[in-house]
Amino acid sequence: MKLSTLLTLVLALAVMTAPVSASAAGKTLDIVKKRGNLRCQVGTPSGGFYNLDAKGNWYGLDVAVCQAVAAAIFGDKNKLEIQSVSSQARFTALANGESDLLCRTATWTMSRDTQLGLDFLTPDFYDGQGFTVPKNSGITSALQLKGAKVCVTSGTTSELNLTDFSRVNNLHIDIVTFEDWNVRDDTYLKGGCDAVTGDKSSMAANIASFPKPADHMILPETISKEPLGPAVRHGDNEWSDIVRWSVFAMINAEELGVTSANVDKMRASSKNVDVRRMLGVEGNLNEGLGLSKDWAYNIIKQVGNYSEIYEQYIGSGKGALGIQRKGTLNELWSNGGLMYSPPMR
Amino acid sequence: MAFSEKTKKSMNTKPKEPFDFFHDERVRSIFYQLLFAAAVGWFAWYLISNTAQNLEARGMNTGFGFLNVSAGFDSYFKLIPNEPGVGTYGRIFIIGALNTLYVSALAVIASTLLGFFIGVLRLSNNWLVSKVALAYVEIFRNTPLLIQVIFWYIGVFSLLPRVKNSIDLSAGAEIFLLNNRGLYTPWPVPGDLLWMTGLAFIVAIIAVIIFKRWARNRQDRTGQTFPTFILSAALLVLLPGTVYLITGMPLGWDIPKLEGFNFAGGASLPPSFIALLVALSIYHAAHMAETVRAGVLSVSRGQYDAARALGLRGKKVMSLVIIPQAMPAIVPPMISNWMSAVKNSSLAIAIGYPDLVSLFMQTSLNQAGYAVELVGMTMAFYMFISLTISWLLNIYNKRVQLVER
Numbered sequence: 047m048k049l050s051t052l053l054t055l056v057l058a059l060a061v062m063t064a065p066v067s068a069s070a071a072g073k074t075l076d077i078v079k080k081r082g083n084l085r086c087q088v089g090t091p092s093g094g095f096y097n098l099d100a101k102g103n104w105y106g107l108d109v110a111v112c113q114a115v116a117a118a119i120f121g122d123k124n125k126l127e128i129q130s131v132s133s134q135a136r137f138t139a140l141a142n143g144e145s146d147l148l149c150r151t152a153t154w155t156m157s158r159d160t161q162l163g164l165d166f167l168t169p170d171f172y173d174g175q176g177f178t179v180p181k182n183s184g185i186t187s188a189l190q191l192k193g194a195k196v197c198v199t200s201g202t203t204s205e206l207n208l209t210d211f212s213r214v215n216n217l218h219i220d221i222v223t224f225e226d227w228n229v230r231d232d233t234y235l236k237g238g239c240d241a242v243t244g245d246k247s248s249m250a251a252n253i254a255s256f257p258k259p260a261d262h263m264i265l266p267e268t269i270s271k272e273p274l275g276p277a278v279r280h281g282d283n284e285w286s287d288i289v290r291w292s293v294f295a296m297i298n299a300e301e302l303g304v305t306s307a308n309v310d311k312m313r314a315s316s317k318n319v320d321v322r323r324m325l326g327v328e329g330n331l332n333e334g335l336g337l338s339k340d341w342a343y344n345i346i347k348q349v350g351n352y353s354e355i356y357e358q359y360i361g362s363g364k365g366a367l368g369i370q371r372k373g374t375l376n377e378l379w380s381n382g383g384l385m386y387s388p389p390m391r
Numbered sequence: 392m393a394f395s396e397k398t399k400k401s402m403n404t405k406p407k408e409p410f411d412f413f414h415d416e417r418v419r420s421i422f423y424q425l426l427f428a429a430a431v432g433w434f435a436w437y438l439i440s441n442t443a444q445n446l447e448a449r450g451m452n453t454g455f456g457f458l459n460v461s462a463g464f465d466s467y468f469k470l471i472p473n474e475p476g477v478g479t480y481g482r483i484f485i486i487g488a489l490n491t492l493y494v495s496a497l498a499v500i501a502s503t504l505l506g507f508f509i510g511v512l513r514l515s516n517n518w519l520v521s522k523v524a525l526a527y528v529e530i531f532r533n534t535p536l537l538i539q540v541i542f543w544y545i546g547v548f549s550l551l552p553r554v555k556n557s558i559d560l561s562a563g564a565e566i567f568l569l570n571n572r573g574l575y576t577p578w579p580v581p582g583d584l585l586w587m588t589g590l591a592f593i594v595a596i597i598a599v600i601i602f603k604r605w606a607r608n609r610q611d612r613t614g615q616t617f618p619t620f621i622l623s624a625a626l627l628v629l630l631p632g633t634v635y636l637i638t639g640m641p642l643g644w645d646i647p648k649l650e651g652f653n654f655a656g657g658a659s660l661p662p663s664f665i666a667l668l669v670a671l672s673i674y675h676a677a678h679m680a681e682t683v684r685a686g687v688l689s690v691s692r693g694q695y696d697a698a699r700a701l702g703l704r705g706k707k708v709m710s711l712v713i714i715p716q717a718m719p720a721i722v723p724p725m726i727s728n729w730m731s732a733v734k735n736s737s738l739a740i741a742i743g744y745p746d747l748v749s750l751f752m753q754t755s756l757n758q759a760g761y762a763v764e765l766v767g768m769t770m771a772f773y774m775f776i777s778l779t780i781s782w783l784l785n786i787y788n789k790r791v792q793l794v795e796r
Contacts, residue, residue, distance in 0.1 A: 133757060134752070134753050134756060134757065136757075137757070137760065138756075138762050141449050141451060142445075142449075157758075157759075161451075161452045161759075161760050162451060162452075162760045163446075163449040163450040163451035163760075191652075192651060193650065193651045193652055193653060193655070194651070194652040194653070195572060195652065195653060200743070200749065200753050200754045200757075201753050201754045201756070201757030201758065202757070205464050205754065206463045206464050206476075206758065209463060209464050209465055209475050209476045210463070210476060212475065213475050213476050220467055220653065221464075221465060221467050221475075222467050222661070222663075222743060223467070223743055223745065223749070223754065224742075224743040225740050225741065225743065225749065225753055226741065229541075229544075229545070229741070229742060229743065230743070232545060232549065233549055233743075236549045236550065236571060237553040237554075237571055238549050238571050238572060238662065239572075240652050279449065280449065280450045281449070281450060
């Protein structure tokens with residue numbers, strides 16, 4: 047081996063061992079545009095929020111939020127890849143760039159928002175935790191569950207809330223955890239636990255799937271606040287803006303009375319400046335987001351406003367969960383709820 | 392043919408080469424080894440630093456400080472006390488690790504015993520017995536363990552009667568109860584003088600060891616055997632039993648009673664635990680049985696015939712000639728079977744038994760983050776256990792290897 051060869055090798059080694067910095071995460075919007083579709087993460091199929099129809103298409107409230115973001119970016123709600131990820135891997139899959147967006151009934155909590163490298167944006171559904179019990183058990187209040195066995199999905203806020211609830215009320219509840227909610231429900235139905243707990247909306251969906259839904263009921267107590275909404279990776283503010291305002295656009299559209307049915311007419315002839323600004327007829331709201339002028343129009347035209355998606359998947363629509371919106375936190379602020387969009391101007 | 396004097400000389404002695412640093416074989420081999428070590432080292436360093444940088448860049452928490460933070464959740468099955476919601480993640484790790492060790496230790500013992508039994512049945516001359524053993528082995532060895540675990544849980548143990556109609560395993564005494572929430576058994580409550588019974592038991596064991604030594608020496612000297620078994624058994628039962636009676640039976644039992652929704656008191660094992668234990672034991676027993684069969688068959692027929700020719704009877708042929716020679720062939724695959732049993736216990740997650748993976752990698756990961764640390768600690772735990780098993784059994788294996796003369 048010649049000295050020069052040796053030197054070359056040593057140099058090559060030196061180059062290889064030089065610090066390799068993590069490639070900058072890049073702007074999510076650019077990556078999504080370049081790829082040509084949006085990767086939106088949901089969980090394993092669950093009624094109302096993300097479910098599969100007979101043809102294998104995803105539908106539900108959370109899926110509608112994914113579609114809204116895709117429509118805002120591409121003008122086509124179908125430029126979307128739905129990723130169904132186990133709850134174990136959900137936050138990691140978002141943090142490492144596998145998913146662009148997570149929208150899967152994940153509860154917005156402070157520790158998740160500040161410690162996992164994610165940002166929750168705005169709730170698209172306000173839920174609360176409740177208990178399902180068999181009607182013939184004679185239980186009418188969660189406080190009667192002293193010493194009972196309660197089934198819960200592991201790794202959820204429900205598990206933590208249940209632990210707190212039992213501790214604070216001195217109930218000594220025997221908490222049985224399951225990774226798979228099918229096994230959890232199966233255990234409950236065979237009498238392996240006295241009650242099953244989770245978000246009330248998902249309890250309603252589960253009861254509907256039981257062999258005899260009329261034999262089960264949800265107890266009146268709501269033991270927690272569960273704001274559910276989309277989350278993105280921490281640090282890409284432009285991307286956060288796009289997702290957040292896609293949700294706000296649907297809420298704002300409901301407030302302004304713009305629906306998927308009348309949006310064309312509204313864009314052509316509405317005199318309301320708020321509507322004109324939102325739909326891109328006036329002003330430059332789109333510029334801050336880096337999207338085209340008709341981003342909000344595309345959301346409303348293709349996906350609908352908040353009331354439409356709520357009724358279709360959660361409320362009174364065919365195959366929906368049948369959860370009344372009236373009187374809940376999910377009403378518009380003007381009707382006494384918490385759904386509120388900052389002004390679009 | 393006329394070689395000069397000089398040429399002749401150089402043909403006889405090896406020519407002395409000058410030491411050439413760049414063409415020397417030893418230098419070259421050391422150089423390549425160094426190069427390889429550097430490459431491996433660089434790769435490891437790259438992985439670690441890259442991970443650290445990426446975690447930093449994504450604003451994810453790192454470090455092991457979280458182990459001292461209270462976890463906010465609890466395990467419904469645990470061997471050490473834990474105050475729900477107050478116990479730390481470190482404690483959750485220990486609870487999970489103990490749960491894993493508990494179920495896998497019992498599974499290892501049960502599968503080894505059952506495996507030996509089935510393996511011997513498999514070699515039986517009785518056609519029916521050997522075919523039944525064969526069917527057992529083939530069914531349980533050739534279906535995925537995960538499916539078996541779920542089958543035992545959903546198909547068997549959750550179909551047991553509800554609490555109010557529990558099956559009474561103690562025939563009316565209502566002390567051993569089985570229902571779809573688990574197995575309820577009495578739990579001993581030791582009294583003040585119980586230590587004396589324990590002491591008597593230890594004394595009895597020591598006495599039996601000394602007695603056996605004496606009997607063996609006597610046999611070596613005189614050639615006469617002495618019936619040690621009955622005497623040893625009597626010693627082990629009678630001595631502690633007498634002390635127990637004299638000290639006034641200082642042992643109470645906490646018996647499970649139906650209170651509200653569930654049985655309270657006594658000890659209970661959840662159905663997920665029983666299902667996992669049964670699935671692991673039966674699956675690994677099938678593997679064990681094949682190992683045992685292969686080991687016994689590896690001993691040549693001549694050994695058997697020779698032992699018979701010396702006048703040994705069937706049982707003694709097995710215990711003195713065949714099994715000692717089969718052990719060297721049985722132990723190495725048995726080691727890997729035991730290690731698999733420990734690792735396979737992580738399938739607990741499918742049926743909700745709170746083992747290490749379920750508590751630490753599922754629940755803790757979702758609540759606290761720290762993915763790299765959590766997964767690393769879990770992997771380190773399984774590796775530590777596997778290496779320990781392998782190390783202990785290798786020591787044993789060295790002892791049972793044939794001493795060649």
